[in-house]
Amino acid sequence: MTETLPAPWQRAATGANLLASDGTLGVTIFEEMTTLAVRTGAINLGQGFPDEDGPAEIKAAAQAAIAQGSNQYAPGKGIPELRQAIAAHQQRFYGLAPDPDTEIIVTTGATEAIAASLMALVGPGDEVLTFEPFYDSYGAIIGLSGATHVTAPLLAPDFMPDLAALEDAFSSRTKAVLINNPHNPTGAVFPAEVLQRVVDLARQHGALIITDEVYEHLTFGVRHIPVATLPGAAERTVTISSAGKTFSFTGWKVGWLSGPEHLVSAIRTVKQFLTYSSGTPFQSAIATGLGLPDSFYEDIAITLGKKRDILSGGLRAAGLDVFTPRGTYFVNVDTSPLGISDSVELARRLPALVGVAAIPVPVFCHPEGAERTRSLLRFAFCKKTEVLEEAAARLATLRDRL
CATH class of the missing domain: 3.40.640.10 (Type I PLP-dependent aspartate aminotransferase-like (Major domain))
Incomplete structure (x- = not known):
């Protein structure tokens, strides 16, 4: 009998950890955590996108290009x-x-x-x-x-x-x-x-x-x-x-x-x-x-680094082990010091528990890697300073709420 190969969509879903062993198709962890954040009114530090626009001169250049017919x-x-x-x-x-x-x-x-x-x-x-x-x-x-x-x-x-x-x-x-x-x-x-x-x-x-x-x-x-x-x-x-x-x-x-x-x-x-x-x-x-000057590129990294430190302070206050990142929008923590070994389960509880959403790192792994990273959570710090300060204050209460 000729073996039936998985359809392209099934291969894509399997590669992204969206297809269960019984063939059930799930949603991405980003969609799941965003839905939980909306439902609970939590601050969404799951998906990595900023909550404020970039330089005004770049926006103005786009508006000018539209007005000039580059459409x-x-x-x-x-x-x-x-x-x-x-x-x-x-x-x-x-x-x-x-x-x-x-x-x-x-x-x-x-x-x-x-x-x-x-x-x-x-x-x-x-x-x-x-x-x-x-x-x-x-x-x-x-x-x-x-x-x-x-x-x-x-x-x-x-x-x-x-x-x-x-x-x-x-x-x-x-x-x-x-x-x-x-x-x-x-x-x-x-x-x-x-x-x-x-x-x-x-x-x-x-x-x-x-x-x-x-x-x-x-x-x-x-x-x-x-x-x-x-x-x-x-x-x-x-x-x-x-x-x-x-x-x-x-x-x-x-x-x-x-x-x-x-x-x-x-x-x-x-x-x-x-x-x-x-x-x-x-x-x-x-x-x-x-074509923006070097000072722009230097400033965006400095500003983002300060935001990293604000969020990291709240995560440490929560009793989590913080792995300080050297780049990107993201900081990872280990939940083990709180006696929690399953970051997926904690991620699903976190929006209702303290009003902050995050992404469990095991979803970015194959099964063996998922076990190795089982207690890790990822938080995004590419948000407004006041949002991160509020998120840090909420996260600092995690140990008590648990």
């Missing part, structure tokens, strides 16, 4: 103005020099860039390696591509990989390594020696590297190192980023990727049949944003 399809690879601004950004901050005509594509957010890259470059019989915990869309798109998702664990308290385990995770079938740095959900920022080991192993196994660097400007006291700048990486690396996190315009969905022409051409072949193009006036506005 039809953009070129499939993005408007020239934005591609040139992306190239200038990569040169300015990292010394990289992608050709804006042949080595850059503008995408509908980083999510589309990741999806188009994986769907273009991997397929059945291939393995895609990520760190674990991993952002849930990675598992979904890897599943949709038909490739096998392999993981290497990140270990608390600093969420660095065990390099021996990382080496063991590679095989002759490893077609691509997908790296998120700075890392969601852990907040880790990987140093040069870790990234170089990934590059060396990828070269050894003939694997491509796809990097998700959307939090590149949101690091605290450490420097972001693009993988493409490391020895042996440029010829095999696709670098992905976006405007949403840097400029606090997540709803505009403007992302981009850069890399060697032969890889970018392959990805563009797939991308043009996904969205073709999107957000013409927003692309023009983000080109303006990428």
